[in-house]
Amino acid sequence: MSLLTVENLTKEFGDVTAVQDVSFDVSDGEFVSILGPSGSGKSTILRMIAGFETPTDGSIRLSATELVGVPPFERDINMVFQNLALFPHLTVAENIGYGLKQAGVKKSERVERIQKMLQMVHLDGYGSRSPDELSGGEQQRVALARALVNEPELVLFDEPLSSLDRKLRQHMQTELQRIQSETGTTFLYVTHDQEVALSVSDRLIVLNEGEIEQIGSAEDLYETPESAFVADFIGDVNQVPAVVTETTETELTVEVESEPISFARNGASFVSSGENVRICVRPHKVTVSDGDTEGHLLETKGTVRERSYQGSDIVYVIETPWGRLTANVRGQTFAVDDDVIVGWNADDMHVFPAEQPSPQEVA
Numbered sequence: 001m002s003l004l005t006v007e008n009l010t011k012e013f014g015d016v017t018a019v020q021d022v023s024f025d026v027s028d029g030e031f032v033s034i035l036g037p038s039g040s041g042k043s044t045i046l047r048m049i050a051g052f053e054t055p056t057d058g059s060i061r062l063s064a065t066e067l068v069g070v071p072p073f074e075r076d077i078n079m080v081f082q083n084l085a086l087f088p089h090l091t092v093a094e095n096i097g098y099g100l101k102q103a104g105v106k107k108s109e110r111v112e113r114i115q116k117m118l119q120m121v122h123l124d125g126y127g128s129r130s131p132d133e134l135s136g137g138e139q140q141r142v143a144l145a146r147a148l149v150n151e152p153e154l155v156l157f158d159e160p161l162s163s164l165d166r167k168l169r170q171h172m173q174t175e176l177q178r179i180q181s182e183t184g185t186t187f188l189y190v191t192h193d194q195e196v197a198l199s200v201s202d203r204l205i206v207l208n209e210g211e212i213e214q215i216g217s218a219e220d221l222y223e224t225p226e227s228a229f230v231a232d233f234i235g236d237v238n239q240v241p242a243v244v245t246e247t248t249e250t251e252l253t254v255e256v257e258s259e260p261i262s263f264a265r266n267g268a269s270f271v272s273s274g275e276n277v278r279i280c281v282r283p284h285k286v287t288v289s290d291g292d293t294e295g296h297l298l299e300t301k302g303t304v305r306e307r308s309y310q311g312s313d314i315v316y317v318i319e320t321p322w323g324r325l326t327a328n329v330r331g332q333t334f335a336v337d338d339d340v341i342v343g344w345n346a347d348d349m350h351v352f353p354a355e356q357p358s359p360q361e362v363a
Contacts, residue, residue: 003028003186004049004154009058011044011210018044020210022058026154026188031180033189033197036207037233042190045207046156049188050079062153078147079156082163084139086131086146093118093127096145103150117145120179137168141175148183157189161196173199194234198222206230222282228352231280238286240279240298240322241354244271252351254279257321261298263346276354285348286327288316288334289341299343304334318342 002025011019019041026032034042047053049060051072060067067075078099086095097114105113118124121141131139140160147155161169177200180187191197197204198218206213206221206229214226218234225231228239245260246253253262254277271277279298302325306317313328318340325342334340 001028002026003030003063004188005059005061005064006045006049007059007061009045009048009060010056011041011048011053012056018210019048019055022207022210022212024205024212024215026186029184029186031177031187031189031200031202032205033191033201033203034205034207035191035194035197035233037192039209040207041210042192042207043158044210046079046158046188046190049154050077050156051075076153077156078150078152078154079158080143080147080160082159084143084160086139086142088131090130091127092123092129092131092134092142095131095142096127096149099146099150113149117149120148120182121145121175135168136164137172140164140172144176144179148179148185152185154186154188157187157191159191159193162191162193169193169196170199176200198234204234206233208233225280225350228278228280231350231352236283236326237280238283238325240281240325242277242279242351244273244275244277247271247273254351256298257300263349270353271351277351278354279349279351281344281349283315283326284313284328285344286325286329286342287344288318288327288329288332289343290334290338291341298346298349299341302340302342304336304338304340307334307336316340 004026007023009019009022022045034045036042044053048055051067051070055068062076090098093114096117097110100110100113114127118127121144123138123141131142134142161172164172173196189200201218203215203217204221205215208229214221214230221230221234225234231237240256242254242256244252245255250265251262252265252271253260300320300322302318302320304316305319308315313330314333316327316329316334318325318327320342327342
C-alpha cells in the first residue's frame with residue numbers, strides 16, 4: 001500500500017526548472033533513497049514533500065491526503081538534516097523530547113518515550129549529556145531519535161551522513177537499517193553517495209537534471225540499467241563507442257574499430273542502423289588473459305598501464321584500441337606494461353545511445 005504518492009511534481013525557480021514532472025510512490029514501511037549528482041533536484045523534492053518549498057505544479061499525497069498547501073507543522077512528517085540542528089543549550093533527552101513538549105504531551109509520557117528512544121538508538125544513559133559531549137555518530141543518533149519519537153508516518157533524510165568519515169558512515173548505515181526495521185517507519189533518504197543508497201534501500205530513485213532516470217532495487221539498477229547515465233552512476237562502468245550497422249527484431253550488429261560484432265538486442269529497442277552507441281560493461285565482468293582466450297564475443301589486445309591491489313581484487317587499467325578499460329580481476333596477476341587480451345560476454349553488456357550524458361558530463 002502506498003503511503004506517499006508524488007505525481008507530476010515540477011518546481012521552477014524563475015527560468016530554471018529544478019524538478020520536471022517527477023512521479024513515484026513509497027509504500028508503508030519502505031526504505032527508499034533518492035540518488036543523484038549535485039544539482040539533480042533531489043533535495044528540492046524532499047523540501048517540497050516536507051513543505052519548505054511549494055511545487056510549481058503536481059501533487060503530493062500522504063495517506064491519500066493532499067499536502068500541497070498544507071504547512072510543514074501540520075504534516076505528519078519529520079526530517080533529519082545534514083547539519084542535524086541539535087539545540088546546544090538542551091540536554092540529549094531535552095533535544096529528543098522537544099517536539100513532544102511542543103505538542104503538549106504530558107511529562108510522564110515524554111520521559112517514557114524519550115527513554116524508549118534512547119534505548120532504541122543505543123544511547124541509554126546519555127540523556128543528561130549535552131550535544132557537544134557526543135561524537136558525530138552519537139549526535140546523528142540523537143537527531144534520528146528526535147525525528148522518530150513522535151511516531152511520524154514518514155521520516156525524510158537530507159544527506160545526514162555526508163559529514164562523517166567512511167568507517168563511521170558505514171556503521172550508521174547499519175544503524176539506520178536496524179532502526180527502520182525495528183520501528184517499521186517509512187524512510188525517504190536523499191544522497192549523492194551511491195554506496196549509502198545501495199546498502200540501505202529497498203528501492204532507489206535515480207535523478208538526473210530534475211528528471212527520473214530509473215526506479216528499482218539496487219540489483220535492478222546495477223545489473224539492468226536503463227540508460228548510460230544509470231550504468232555510470234550506479235557503480236563503475238567501461239564505455240566503448242560503436243556504430244550500429246544492422247538491426248533485426250532479435251539481433252544487433254555494431255562496428256567497433258572497424259570490427260563487426262553481432263549479438264542479441266537484450267531490450268535495446270531504441271537503436272537503429274547508423275546510430276552511434278555506447279557499449280557498457282562492468283569492470284568485474286571484464287576478463288584479462290595472457291593470450292589463452294575464453295571465446296568472448298568482444299575481445300581486444302591491450303597493455304596494462306595501471307595496477308591497484310584492493311584486497312580480494314586487483315584492479316587493472318588497460319590501454320586498448322577501444323580506449324582505456326578497467327578490469328577487476330581475482331586470481332590472476334599481471335604487471336604494468338604486460339601485453340594482455342581483454343574481453344567479455346554479450347550477456348554482460350548493455351547498449352545505449354551515444355548522446356545520453358554520463359554523470360561526469362552532467363557535472
